[in-house]
Amino acid sequence: MLNRQGRPTQAGEAAHAEHATFTGNKALQQVEPLIFEIGHHEATGVDIDKPAPFKSRLGKHARQGEIGLPGLSEPETMRHYVRLSQKNYGIDTGLFPLGSCTMKHNARLNEKMARLPGFSDVHPLQPTSTVPGALDLMLELARYLMTLTGMPAVALSPKAGAHGEACGMMAIKAAIAAKGEGATRNVVLVPESAHGTNPATAALIGFSVKAVPARPDGTVAVEDVKALLGPDIAAIMLTNPNTCGIFEPEIVEIAAAMHEAGAYFYCDGANFNAIVGKARPGDLGVDAMHINLHKTFSTPHGGGGPGAGPVVLSERLAPFAPVPFIHVENDRPHLVESRGESPAGNQPFGRMTAFHGQMGMYVRALAYMLSHGSDGMRQASEDAVLNANYIRAGLADLMSLPFPDHPSMHEVLFDDEWLKGSGVSTLDFAKAMIDEGYHPMTVYFPLVVHGAMLIEPTESESKAALDLFIATLRDLAIAAKGNDKERFTSAPHHAPIRRLDETRAARSPVLKWEKPAPAKAAE
């Protein structure tokens, strides 16, 4: 079977392998076609009665002809998506040490709570008098976030980490404009080790970006920051702990230097999981920080979303929080939904999204926080840091640490120095981990080290799981150094599919299914 691009849609040449099956299936691993290849245009898995006759009000706007979408009955749908799920690796499958992503346990209690009809089945534009419990929940989440960060305000509505970055940087831009410096302060400092979202966010909001070099030990020096400061600098965007897994030792001095120069300190909170209950960004001089609820507070990553990115704000930025927000007066919460109706002292810069943000994620995050409590959250951070350092201790003699002078926080960074001359790349090593039953760590990020491998075990891993992981990586490392190159370069061998050709996908993009061309005469 070939599709319109002449690409095979069935099992490929692997069929000549030992014990090849006729179907291409391998027991529990099923080759699963696309719904467009198995569905029918007249099939449906939903029973809806035809309405009694009525007079259409669509006018000339009624759709003509077919949409071109197949349907499947309910059992077919169920089987299709169950089979697809079996091709996926999740946290519940095994260790998922994706650095910077904090793939911790997703408690099902949180799912259950988010599905309470009082949270999941309420509309953002119902009269607020009918949703007092929704406002309660938002206020309670806000209280927890403000207490944990030591910050006086929080904007809940951003829908993801990058969206939160945009929100925080907009608040900074609004604060600068309010001081009459909008025309001159338009440069944002971003360390080379930052997530790509930081410079992208700064650019989105109309700032230009200037890179801050890192010291050889992987941290930012206050002296290097000071050398770049001037009347044109609006802010610095600094991740702390940084993407090399190190807590920035001079963070307090950097914040002070920014403030002294009339600029602001934006902290990327991606790695907040290392310090929850151990240190508060507000005590460090942070002006704005987004919190990835899907990382730190365990709302599921869901194959890439939805996340949530509330932003905590300092006294200096609090007035500029976007609408909507909840304003409490005389113990009565009131939802402020437009700039024009903000209470005195507030100067919201605008609106980030249509409604109130990611309510479903607020519930899950609060359920997590209530479950852990202040003691459990502090313990979780300590365990996350302990686990990362335990892995580091178990591998440091075989793999190279680019920044050995600092303790790791919740993630440990290796580079590919130790693979030199082996013919095995970081990517090859990662693919071999798949064969061993692990999701690889984050690779080739941060960009400041060559062939980066960033391992974040989170606090959810037991010592036994870590011991096995360390032993496996040791075996692989020894094999990589010991002339077993082929094990790596052709990996993965045991995944549902072999190594995919990403170059080809980008060269001639095929982004949707097309009806196959009629079969050509035998060629």
Place this chain on the structure above:
Amino acid sequence: MRYLPLTDTDREDMLARIGVSDVDALFSDVPADKLLKAPVDLPRAKGELEVERILGKMAGKNTAASAVPFFVGAGAYKHHVPATVDHLIQRSEFLTSYTPYQPEIAQGTLQYLFEFQTQVAALTGMEVANASMYDGSTGTGEAVLMAHRVTRRRKAVLSGGLHPHYTAVVETLSEMANDEVVVLKPDVSAQEDILSQIDDSTSCVVVQSPDVFGNLRDLKPIAEKAHAHGALLIAVFTEVVSLGAVVPPGAQDADIVVGEGQSIGNALNFGGPYVGLFAAKSKYIRQMPGRLCGETVDSTGQRGFVLTLSTREQHIRRDKATSNICTNSGLCVLAFTIHMTLLGQAGLARLAEVNHANAVRLADALAGVEGVTVLNDSFFNEFTVKLKKPAAEVVEVLAAKGILAGVPVSRLLPRAGLDDLLIIASTEVNTDEDRAALVAALVEVL
């Protein structure tokens, strides 16, 4: 603590292996005076039962849409979602996976993204779709930025029928980037003269259909005029079910189509998480924001899927990226795709027909109520009525009677002088009893 596997013995052993005496030695880079000595001032750990009590109490204070006659729309809609959907999206392998950075063990996610992109392209009548945005409103903001990149112009014209919150999101982004926005007056009856606003400096025109007041709009003439001036037409919708019944924007020559997909597969969730649909003409593919999933083959020639064209994205291009977006609405996409697969085109057309029928029946019934005027010539499942009294007051009185009647325009547009207007949505969930209750209550109140 039930979620933390390490025991105190484990911790001791591990610290010894690391070679430090206590865990705070690992926090030595934190300035000593900033390291907290004790847990912060919040309640201590709680068992499941206690958490359920606390959150259950909060949830219990809210009126759920399923519990009352419910006619609230304006950007989010109450629909029935088949049980299969919620079961499948809670499977561990979907729920607890992440962005498919390692495609060989994420084919499940990647294949459903590919299916989703194909479905969205078909529904909207467009050539390509991305793997989703956060929601319809943020997608609209991204679409305007994309149009600016394509046309190298910086002026957007926004229809007065665009959801005011979508307008606000675009205005916020534009204000920050110093781009120009022309916002037309709120346009209750789809009568605005948007064509005269288009000139050679226009980057894009943003038009919603069905618009926020429920009117269906003819996009073709707007597309023609936009194209004559080198501008793009961005077509927006907030009710994706409408695409089962109305001419899709792609058939009217829209260049970019953005919409809210919450109605298919996703709960109301008080406003989020939702799922933004984003489609475009394929010539603009490299200017698109967000994730894209593409087909390829593995080393044995077997078909597989990967994230592709990532050179547009922030993790490669940094400050030159097409968007700062990093993730999308993965699990909401999955819910959408499963529900859409169950429906198929036949089911979607039927669902749309029922929605339209219910709205027509309600509009006809309301037209007979003294003090209520239905303003729409055309609509899908949502329309606007003019009331004899301020709509916000009426809605509040009806809410106290256990009926959620709709969205007062004054809530979306305070101080626009439209206080007597109410936007009413009706979907397949509404029964004859619901409609009778609303009509009777309005008769009583007006």
